[in-house]
Amino acid sequence: MIAHCLRGLITFDLIIMLKNLTLNSLKILHSGQIPGRFITAQILESPDKIHQEMGKIYVLLEILQATSIHRQIGQTILNTLKRAYYSGESTSDLQNFEQALKSVNETLAHISQNGETSWIGNLNAIFCLSIQNQVHLATSGKIKTWLIRNDKISEIVDSKIQIIGPHPLKTFSNITSGSIDANDLLIFANSQALNHLSSQIVKQFFANQNFIEAGENIFTFFKKTRDKAIAFFTLNVEIPVENQAVQDIQLTVDKQSASALSQAIKFSKKYILPWVKKTGQNTHQYLKASINKTKTRYLPQSKKFLKTASDRSRQLSREYFQKAKPIIQKTGGGAKKFIGDNLVKIKKDGAEIASTKNDSFIGRSIYTINDYRNEHTSSAKKIVRTANQTIKKVIIKIDNAWYFFRKNYSSSKKRPLMIVICAVTLIFVLIVSISVQRKKQAQKLASQQKSETLSQAQKKLDEGKSALILSDKQTATELFENAINLAQKIQNSEYKTEAEKIISQASNQADSITQTKRYFNLTPFATDLKGEKMFTFQGSAFLLENEKIIKINILSGKKQEIPSIAGKWQDLIKFDDRHFYLLTQAGEIYNFNAEDERLIALNLPQNKTGALIDFDIFADNIYAFSAKDAKIWKFNKNENNYQDPVSYTGSALANQMSKAVALTIDNSIYALLPNKVLKISKGAATDFRLKNLPKTFDDLSNPIDIYTAESISSLYILDQTKARVLEFDKDGNYLKQYLFPPAIKKPTCFQVDHKGKKVWILADGNGYEVDL
Numbered sequence: 119m120i121a122h123c124l125r126g127l128i129t130f131d132l133i134i135m136l137k138n139l140t141l142n143s144l145k146i147l148h149s150g151q152i153p154g155r156f157i158t159a160q161i162l163e164s165p166d167k168i169h170q171e172m173g174k175i176y177v178l179l180e181i182l183q184a185t186s187i188h189r190q191i192g193q194t195i196l197n198t199l200k201r202a203y204y205s206g207e208s209t210s211d212l213q214n215f216e217q218a219l220k221s222v223n224e225t226l227a228h229i230s231q232n233g234e235t236s237w238i239g240n241l242n243a244i245f246c247l248s249i250q251n252q253v254h255l256a257t258s259g260k261i262k263t264w265l266i267r268n269d270k271i272s273e274i275v276d277s278k279i280q281i282i283g284p285h286p287l288k289t290f291s292n293i294t295s296g297s298i299d300a301n302d303l304l305i306f307a308n309s310q311a312l313n314h315l316s317s318q319i320v321k322q323f324f325a326n327q328n329f330i331e332a333g334e335n336i337f338t339f340f341k342k343t344r345d346k347a348i349a350f351f352t353l354n355v356e357i358p359v360e361n362q363a364v365q366d367i368q369l370t371v372d373k374q375s376a377s378a379l380s381q382a383i384k385f386s387k388k389y390i391l392p393w394v395k396k397t398g399q400n401t402h403q404y405l406k407a408s409i410n411k412t413k414t415r416y417l418p419q420s421k422k423f424l425k426t427a428s429d430r431s432r433q434l435s436r437e438y439f440q441k442a443k444p445i446i447q448k449t450g451g452g453a454k455k456f457i458g459d460n461l462v463k464i465k466k467d468g469a470e471i472a473s474t475k476n477d478s479f480i481g482r483s484i485y486t487i488n489d490y491r492n493e494h495t496s497s498a499k500k501i502v503r504t505a506n507q508t509i510k511k512v513i514i515k516i517d518n519a520w521y522f523f524r525k526n527y528s529s530s531k532k533r534p535l536m537i538v539i540c541a542v543t544l545i546f547v548l549i550v551s552i553s554v555q556r557k558k559q560a561q562k563l564a565s566q567q568k569s570e571t572l573s574q575a576q577k578k579l580d581e582g583k584s585a586l587i588l589s590d591k592q593t594a595t596e597l598f599e600n601a602i603n604l605a606q607k608i609q610n611s612e613y614k615t616e617a618e619k620i621i622s623q624a625s626n627q628a629d630s631i632t633q634t635k636r637y638f639n640l641t642p643f644a645t646d647l648k649g650e651k652m653f654t655f656q657g658s659a660f661l662l663e664n665e666k667i668i669k670i671n672i673l674s675g676k677k678q679e680i681p682s683i684a685g686k687w688q689d690l691i692k693f694d695d696r697h698f699y700l701l702t703q704a705g706e707i708y709n710f711n712a713e714d715e716r717l718i719a720l721n722l723p724q725n726k727t728g729a730l731i732d733f734d735i736f737a738d739n740i741y742a743f744s745a746k747d748a749k750i751w752k753f754n755k756n757e758n759n760y761q762d763p764v765s766y767t768g769s770a771l772a773n774q775m776s777k778a779v780a781l782t783i784d785n786s787i788y789a790l791l792p793n794k795v796l797k798i799s800k801g802a803a804t805d806f807r808l809k810n811l812p813k814t815f816d817d818l819s820n821p822i823d824i825y826t827a828e829s830i831s832s833l834y835i836l837d838q839t840k841a842r843v844l845e846f847d848k849d850g851n852y853l854k855q856y857l858f859p860p861a862i863k864k865p866t867c868f869q870v871d872h873k874g875k876k877v878w879i880l881a882d883g884n885g886y887e888v889d890l
Contacts, residue, residue, distance in 0.1 A: 139251050139298065140358040142365040143176065144333040146340055146350040149370035156184040156192045157308065157349045161366060164204045172204060172211060173249035178261065178306045178351045182240035187587070191229060191237055194584035198225045199245060212295065215247050215254050219290040227286040228588050238286065244306050245290070246353070253304070255294040262312055264320060266303035271321045274304075300357045303329070308349040314340070329354040330367070337369045568608045575604035575620045582627060591631050595814045598628035606860055632812040635890070636857045642884035644675045650866040651690050652880040653698055655712035659878065659885055662687035662700065667710075667717075672887060680715055684708055691734050692869065699740075705730040707740065723762050727751045736783040736828075741766060743789075748776040750787065750798070766801050774803070782824045784848075788833065790824040793817075795833070795850070810852040815840065823868055830872040836879070841865055843877055843890075856890060 145159040162175040177196060181188045202221035206214030230238070242259030255263065255275060263274040275294050298304070303324060307315060323339070324332045333352060340348050526532040582597030601624040605617040625636050647670075649663035654672070660680075661668040664687070667680040689701040696713045699720075705728070709718045720740075728746030735741070740753040740760065749772065751763035766787075767775060774796055778789040786804070789796040797806035811818070823836040832853065835844045841863065843856040856877070858865070865881035875890040 139300065140356045140364055141174070141176075141248050142329060142354040142356060143367065144329065144352045144354070144365075145368045146333070146337050146348065147368075147370065148346045148348070151189075152347055154183055155347050156181040156189045157347065158192060158196070159349055159351050159368075160196065162196065162200045162203075169204045171249075172206075172214070173247055175199065175203065176246040176248065176306075176351065176353060177243070178308065178349055179243040180241075180259075180261075180308045180349060181237055182242070182309075183236065184240075187234060188237055188240075190583045190587050191226075191234070193580055194225060194229075194587050195222055195243070197581055197584050198222050203247075211247070211249050211252075212254055212293075215256075216293065219245070219256050219293070223287045223289050223291075225588065226289050230286045232587075232589050234587070241289065242309055243290075244351075246304065246306070248298075248353075251297050251299075253296060253298055256290045257292065257294075258289050260309040260312070262305075262307045262315075264303075264305040264307075264317060266305065266321065266324055267299065267301075269321075269325065271317050273317070298355050300355055302355040304353040304355070306351040308347075310345060310347040311340075311350050314343050314345065314348075330365075333367065333369070565612070568611050568613055571604050571608050572613050572616055572620075575601045575608075575617070575624075578604065579620055579624050582624065586627065586631075592813050595628050595631050595812055598624040598631075599814050602628070628814075632815060633852075633854045634815075634857055635854065637859050637888065640859055640862065640886050640888060642886050643672045644670045644677070644885040645883065647880065647883050647885055649687070650880065651687060652867050652878065652885060653690055653692060653712075653869050654878050655696060655698075658712075660698075660710075660712065661880075661885075662690065669715075670885065672885075682717060684717065684719075689732055699733070699735060701730060701733055703729075707733065707742075720760065722753055722760050727763050732778075732780050734781055734783040734787075741781070741783060741787060743775070743778060743781055748772040748778075750775070750781070750789075767798060768801065771796070771798070771803060779821065780823045782826050782833075784826050784828040788824055788826060790821050790835065792819050792821065795824065795835070806850055808846060808850045808852070811844075812852070815842075815855060818844075822866065825868070825870050827872070832872065834868075834870050834877075836865060836868045838865060841881070843868060843870075843879075856888070858886075858888075862886070 143161065147157055147159050157180045158177070159179075160177045162177060164170050164172060177199075179192055179195065181192055184192075199218050199222050203214055203218035206217055208214050208217070226237075240259075242261050243257065244261045244263060245256045247254040257263065257275050261275075265272050265274050275292070305320060320336075323336050327335070329352070336350065340350065523536060527536045578597045578601035582594045582601060585591075585594035585597060602621050605620040605624070608614075609617045609621070611617070628634065629636055644659065644661075647661055647663070647668075649661040649668070651662040653660050657672050659670040659672055661670060665682060665685060667682050667687075669678045669680055670676070684700070684706065685702040685704050687700055688703045691699050696711060698710045698712060700708045700710055700717075702708070707720045707722055707730075709720060710716070711718075722740070722742075727742060727744045729744070730742045731745045733740055733742040738755040740755075742751050742753065742763070743749075744751055749768075750766040752766040753760040753763050755761075774791065775789060777791045778796070779792075780790040782788050782790075785799070787798040789798060795806065795808055797804045808818070817839055818835070818837055820837065820839040821835050822838050825834045826832065826848075831848060833846045833848060833850075835846070837844055841858040841860075845853045845855065847853055858879070858881070862879075862881045865879050867880040869878045871877070877888045877890055879886050879888060
C-alpha cells in the first residue's frame with residue numbers, strides 16, 4: 119500500500135497494513151548532564167487508559183550551547199507536546215498531532231518574545247508518533263532518520279527540509295506520515311552521532327543480527343569513541359507475541375563496562391559452550407562404543423575370572439584355618455594371663471599416685487595431663503553452655519508437648535478437646551499470618567503511594583519551571599506550592615532527601631515570585647502556654663492566662679506569675695515602650711506598666727457601649743469596638759478622666775462592622791474583616807482595599823489580628839488560614855509575606871517590632887521570636 123500525502127507532507131514507501139504492531143525501543147545516550155548541551159530521549163504516553171489508544175510519542179531532543187534555562191526550555195517543549203496532544207478533541211490523531219506541534223511552536227514563540235532567543239538554530243529534535251501501524255514524524259534541525267526494510271536502508275526525512283526558518287512559529291512545520299511493517303527498523307541519531315556514523319555503517323550493524331545484539335554492538339562502537347554527546351534512538355517493529363512485554367532499553371555511554379562475571383558469561387556462551395557441545399557429542403559416541411565392547415567382550419571374561427578366583431580363595435581359607443587353629447588357641451591363653459596380671463599392677467600404681475596429690479608443689483598431681491586443644495575462655499564456655507541448655511530446654515518442651523498431645527489424643531474422652539485445641543491453635547496461627555501479610559501489604563502500598571506522591575511533586579516542580587519560562591507567574595506559583603504541599607506529605611518518610619530537595623527548589627522559585635520569606639524551623643522560647651494573648655518588654659514576655667499574668671524570661675523560658683485583681687483577659691494593645699492596655703471579657707480596660715508591673719483600672723463609663731471586644735488608643739483617646747451595636751465608640755480623655763463615649767461610626771457601617779474581628783489606628787482606623795480591611799476616616803469608610811496579593815495566597819478568610827502605628831509605613835495582618843504575617847503599605851499594596859513552618863498550625867496573637875524587624879507570635883501553646 120502506498121501512503122498518501124497529507125497537506126503537502128512528505129511520505130515514504132509502504133508495504134502492508136497491519137492492525138497491531140509492537141515497537142521495541144533502544145536508546146543510547148549519556149546518563150547525566152553534558153556541559154553545553156541538553157540531550158534527552160523519552161517515550162511520552164498518556165497516564166490514563168482512556169487516551170492510551172492515542173499511541174506513544176518517541177522523542178529525541180537536543181539543544182546546543184545549552185545553559186540551565188535551555189534545559190527548562192527542553193522540558194517545556196516536552197510538557198507542552200504531551201499535554202496538547204493527549205488533550206486533543208479531534209477524532210483524527212494526525213490533526214491532534216498537528217495541533218500539538220502548533221502549541222509547541224506558539225510556546226517557543228512566547229519564549230522568544232520574552233527575550234530568550236539563544237535556542238534558535240541550536241534546537242535539533244524529532245517527534246515520532248506511533249499508533250498501531252501508522253507513524254507520523256516531525257523534525258527540526260540536524261536529526262538523521264533512517265528506515266531499514268528488507269535489508270535496505272533509506273533516509274526517511276530529507277535533511278534539506280529540516281532546517282527551520284528564522285521564525286519560532288515554523289520550528290516544527292513538516293510532518294512525515296506513513297505505515298510500518300513487521301521487522302522494520304526506525305533509527306534516529308543526533309548531530310554528534312553523525313560524526314561517527316553513516317548509512318552504510320548503520321546497515322552493517324543491523325545486517326544478520328537481531329535488534330538487541332545490533333544495539334549492543336553499536337553501543338560498544340560508541341563507547342570506544344568516548345564521545346559523551348551521542349544520542350541514538352532505535353525502534354524495532356514486531357508482530358506482538360502473547361505474554362511478551364514491550365522492550366524499552368536504555369544504554370548509557372558513560373557507565374562502566376560490564377562486570378568480569380558478565381563478560382565471562384558472555385565469552386562462555388560465545389566460545390566455550392559450542393566447544394563443550396561439540397566435544398560432548400564426540401565423547402558420547404566414544405563412550406557408547408566402549409560400553410558395547412565391554413558388554414560383549416570384557417564383561418563375560420571378567421565374570422568367569424572372578425568366579426574361579428572366588429572358589430579358589432574359599433578353598434585356601436579353609437585349609438589355612440585348620441592348620442592355624444591350635445596355634446591361635448595356645449597363644450590366646452597366654453595373652454589373657456599376661457593382660458590380667460598387668461591390670462592388677464596398674465590399679466595398684468594408680469592408687470599410690472593418687473595418694474601423693476597433697477604433696478604436689480602446685481596444688482595438683484605432677485602426673486596431671488591437660489590437653490590445650492580443649493581449653494576455652496570462660497566467656498566462650500558460658501556461651502556454649504547457655505546455647506546447649508537452651509536447645510536442650512526447647513527439645514524437652516517440644517517432646518513434652520508432643521507426649522502430652524499423644525497421651526490425651528489416644529484417650530477417647532480427651533480427643534475432642536485436643537482437636538479443639540489444635541483447631542484454635544491453627545486459627546491463631548492463621549490470624550497472625552494474615553495480620554503479618556496485611557501489614558506487609560499495607561507497608562508496600564504506603565511505600566508505593568509515597569513514591570507516586572514524590573513523582574507528582576517532581577512533576578509539579580518541572581511544570582512550574584516551564585510556566586515560569588513562559589512568564590505565567592500565577593500558574594508557576596500554584597504549581598510550586600502544589601509541589602511543596604505534596605513533598606511535605608512524605609518529608610518524614612524514606613524519601614526525606616528527595617522531598618526536601620523538591621521543597622527547597624520549589625520554595626526558592628515561588629518565594630522569589632511572591633516576595634515571600636519562608637521559615638522552615640522555629641524554636642519556641644517557651645512551651646506549654648495556656649493563654650491566647652502575649653506581649654513583650656525588655657527581654658520578657660507577658661502572657662494573659664485566664665485571670666493571671668505570667669511573666670516569661672525569653673532567654674531561659676522561666677515563668678513567674680504576677681498578682682492580678684482583674685477578671686479574665688480578652689485583648690491587649692501596646693501604647694508605648696512600657697505601657698500596655700489590657701481588656702477583660704467584662705469590657706474593662708487596665709493600664710499595665712511593664713517596668714514596675716503595676717495594674718491600674720481606667721474606669722470607663724460603659725452605660726452606652728455594652729461589652730467591648732477590641733480597642734486601640736490614639737492621641738490619649740480610646741476607640742473601642744462594641745459587639746452590641748457593631749459600632750466604634752470614642753472615649754475622649756479630659757485631664758485624668760474619660761468622658762462618656764460618643765459614636766464614632768454610624769449605623770451605615772454597622773452591617774460591615776458586624777464582621778470585624780480586630781482594629782488598629784494611625785490617623786485612620788483599620789477594621790479587619792474576612793478577606794478585606796475597612797479603612798475608616800472621620801467616621802466614614804474610605805476607598806481602600808488590599809491589592810496585588812498573589813492569587814495562590816489570596817485566601818484571607820480567617821485573619822485574626824491587625825497592627826500599624828502612626829510612626830510606621832506598613833500594615834501587618836496575622837492570618838490563621840496559612841499561619842503567616844502579611845505586610846501591606848498604607849495604600850493597601852501587597853509588600854511581603856512571612857510564612858511560618860507547617861508545625862505552626864494556629865497562631866492566636868502577634869506583636870510587631872517594625873524598627874527591630876522582629877515579630878513575636880503565640881501559637882499552639884508555644885511562644886516564638888521571629889526575625890523578619
